Amino acid sequence: MYPGTDFDQQFLEERVRQFTAQVERRLSGALSEEEFRPLRLMNGLYLQLHAYMLRVAIPYGCLSAVQLRRLADIAERWDRGYGHFTTRQNIQFNWLRLTDVPKVLAALADVGMHAVQTSGNTIRNITTDPFAGVAADECMDPRPLAELLRQWSTDHPEFQFLPRKFKIAISAGETDRAITRFHDIGLRLRSGSRGDPRVELIVGGGLGRTPVIGSTLRDDLRIEELLPYIEATLAVWNRYGRRDNKYKARIKILVQSLGIEAFRAQVEAQYALRRQIAPASPAALASIAEAFRQPVVVERSLAVYEQALASDAEFARWIRRNCTAHREDAYAIVTVSLKAHGETPGDASVQQMRALADLAEQVSQGELRISQSQNVVLPHVHRADLPTLFAALREVGLGTPNAGLLSDIIACPGMDYCSLALARSIPIAQQIATHFQSLGLEELIGPLEIKISGCINACAHHHLGHIGILGLERAGAECYQILLGGEGGQDAAIGSKCGPSFTAGELLAALERLLYRYLALRDGPQERFADCCRRLGTEAFRQALYGRESDTA
Amino acid sequence: MKKIKGQPLVLTANDLHSGACVWRTREGDWSAHLADAQVLTDSAQAERLLAEAERAESRVLSPHLTPVVMGERGPRPARLRDLLRHRGPSAGGAVIRSV
Numbered sequence: 001m002y003p004g005t006d007f008d009q010q011f012l013e014e015r016v017r018q019f020t021a022q023v024e025r026r027l028s029g030a031l032s033e034e035e036f037r038p039l040r041l042m043n044g045l046y047l048q049l050h051a052y053m054l055r056v057a058i059p060y061g062c063l064s065a066v067q068l069r070r071l072a073d074i075a076e077r078w079d080r081g082y083g084h085f086t087t088r089q090n091i092q093f094n095w096l097r098l099t100d101v102p103k104v105l106a107a108l109a110d111v112g113m114h115a116v117q118t119s120g121n122t123i124r125n126i127t128t129d130p131f132a133g134v135a136a137d138e139c140m141d142p143r144p145l146a147e148l149l150r151q152w153s154t155d156h157p158e159f160q161f162l163p164r165k166f167k168i169a170i171s172a173g174e175t176d177r178a179i180t181r182f183h184d185i186g187l188r189l190r191s192g193s194r195g196d197p198r199v200e201l202i203v204g205g206g207l208g209r210t211p212v213i214g215s216t217l218r219d220d221l222r223i224e225e226l227l228p229y230i231e232a233t234l235a236v237w238n239r240y241g242r243r244d245n246k247y248k249a250r251i252k253i254l255v256q257s258l259g260i261e262a263f264r265a266q267v268e269a270q271y272a273l274r275r276q277i278a279p280a281s282p283a284a285l286a287s288i289a290e291a292f293r294q295p296v297v298v299e300r301s302l303a304v305y306e307q308a309l310a311s312d313a314e315f316a317r318w319i320r321r322n323c324t325a326h327r328e329d330a331y332a333i334v335t336v337s338l339k340a341h342g343e344t345p346g347d348a349s350v351q352q353m354r355a356l357a358d359l360a361e362q363v364s365q366g367e368l369r370i371s372q373s374q375n376v377v378l379p380h381v382h383r384a385d386l387p388t389l390f391a392a393l394r395e396v397g398l399g400t401p402n403a404g405l406l407s408d409i410i411a412c413p414g415m416d417y418c419s420l421a422l423a424r425s426i427p428i429a430q431q432i433a434t435h436f437q438s439l440g441l442e443e444l445i446g447p448l449e450i451k452i453s454g455c456i457n458a459c460a461h462h463h464l465g466h467i468g469i470l471g472l473e474r475a476g477a478e479c480y481q482i483l484l485g486g487e488g489g490q491d492a493a494i495g496s497k498c499g500p501s502f503t504a505g506e507l508l509a510a511l512e513r514l515l516y517r518y519l520a521l522r523d524g525p526q527e528r529f530a531d532c533c534r535r536l537g538t539e540a541f542r543q544a545l546y547g548r549e550s551d552t553a
Numbered sequence: 554m555k556k557i558k559g560q561p562l563v564l565t566a567n568d569l570h571s572g573a574c575v576w577r578t579r580e581g582d583w584s585a586h587l588a589d590a591q592v593l594t595d596s597a598q599a600e601r602l603l604a605e606a607e608r609a610e611s612r613v614l615s616p617h618l619t620p621v622v623m624g625e626r627g628p629r630p631a632r633l634r635d636l637l638r639h640r641g642p643s644a645g646g647a648v649i650r651s652v
Binding site (some may be wrong): 026027033038098416478 | 569570608615634641
């Protein structure tokens with residue numbers, strides 16, 4: 001974890017004072033809603049269907065046990081006993097009163113947390129690999145770079161009034177776990193010759209109503225060039241990006257309209273002007289990297305672990321599904337599923353948050369991560385601790401062995417909470433999870449990503465689901481369109497839409513036909529649904545959705 | 554907003570302080586309970602009250618008229634979004650059920 005500095009702390013305290021005064025002026029009538037709205041959005045505060053919603057930043061998904069305990073306190077004292085983790089590694093509180101928000105922000109600032117730039121037309125929370133710093137397949141730890149970008153982008157005077165929001169993701173693994181091809185800027189780090197890391201800068205990716213796979217702007221940036229190059233990219237968009245139509249305002253639209261070559265020429269021209277900015281960034285990066293506390297590695301007997309693995313089938317299944325290789329063989333990266341069948345994806349209760357904070361202190365050196373798939377990660381768990389960890393997680397409903405399986409569904413808050421949604425997402429996710437569990441098909445089907453968004457804004461990344469589900473409204477009723485074959489990682493693909501939408505009542509049967517068709521067509525259990533879709537094309541599956549026989553079946 | 558001919562309406566908004574859903578009562582006040590809402594059948598009156606609410610932003614935000622169906626236990630929003638605002642999230646799950 002990065003400890004944060006006095007500068008950060010002073011900034012947060014000052015911001016809390018400012019916002020407290022702004023809320024007072026709004027309540028007294030001195031500020032109109034029109035005047036207040038941009039101020040509250042600069043501090044992550046939305047008005048949703050039932051209450052105010054506060055989106056709290058979890059910088060690049062890294063959270064300490066102390067911070068998580070504070071989030072639990074906030075949920076208990078000022079909210080309704082739970083929080084919702086998002087696909088951008090943040091947490092949202094759904095039931096706040098405006099009058100309590102200053103107190104909530106003060107409680108957050110106390111542990112170095114805030115809601116700055118989690119909304120509005122600014123650079124949003126930088127996201128990265130939830131396994132960063134411990135993954136066996138990464139070329140370097142991306143977190144210091146994420147922290148450098150966080151420091152640079154926070155309150156950056158040039159980038160507070162961008163044409164629209166701007167999202168940056170960084171990945172340093174061989175496997176891209178940060179969805180870099182679908183961000184305004186995605187950074188892929190790799191080790192260059194002589195150990196000198198190089199960065200691929202991907203620009204203009206995104207989802208929403210215009211899903212686009214990002215294009216490579218530069219493939220060979222050195223770390224020291226990165227900050228001025230990103231700044232040059234933003235400056236070009238800030239100057240030429242559209243501001244007349246919010247649906248055309250994202251950088252992807254500018255890149256598409258100029259073409260990547262012309263866009264690159266503009267960025268290079270800006271870069272020539274700006275390459276001297278932040279000359280101290282390599283030194284700053286080095287000192288940030290030094291400040292990151294590295295996990296302590298200890299040698300312990302693995303006998304308990306091996307015995308449990310051999311004798312406890314449930315434990316073995318959880319290890320297989322929810323544990324990932326750590327760069328130290330004796331350790332594991334544990335994905336704690338917030339997707340118990342029938343629960344709300346990404347929600348954690350106060351009790352669960354407190355249990356996770358305690359467990360992080362006991363077995364993961366006080367650290368947690370929030371993943372893009374709305375789960376919690378314990379990044380440094382000695383394998384000897386895994387049996388007791390599994391037992392403790394099961395006691396609070398967090399031991400579901402379903403990471404990466406059908407019920408590990410990403411769902412946005414949908415019309416149950418969100419004022420933009422056209423249809424509900426959460427009940428659909430709950431029904432799918434419990435239905436296929438009762439059929440006993442989940443393990444048989446194997447790795448499968450289902451992503452459900454309640455509107456075209458695509459907060460749940462439905463375009464990237466192996467099965468994507470998009471909520472729509474038809475004649476005043478909710479309905480759901482299915483997309484097939486999406487993928488967020490290196491084989492980035494946008495799912496293709498499959499004809500007429502289904503009512504909520506028709507959806508389960510359609511998915512059941514689809515997945516039975518997959519089981520019939522796949523080339524053995526090792527062929528994932530996504531791969532099978534890619535090999536055969538989506539047509540055979542489309543036929544199954546609508547209950548028609550297929551030539552390929 | 555779209556006019557819905559012939560359907561009774563209620564005026565609803567979110568309370569500035571709490572953000573909670575509120576319904577305009579016959580007395581011109583705002584209540585947390587839909588049962589207290591004044592049911593409007595005269596569209597001119599409904600539009601007038603809406604315009605009034607839009608000027609009352611020191612009390613309420615996002616005021617809008619929404620059609621209701623009259624039942625034995627009073628009005629019930631015809632639109633799903635306002636039905637959810639009235640009833641709270643439909644989503645099950647122990648976390649929400651425990652609230």
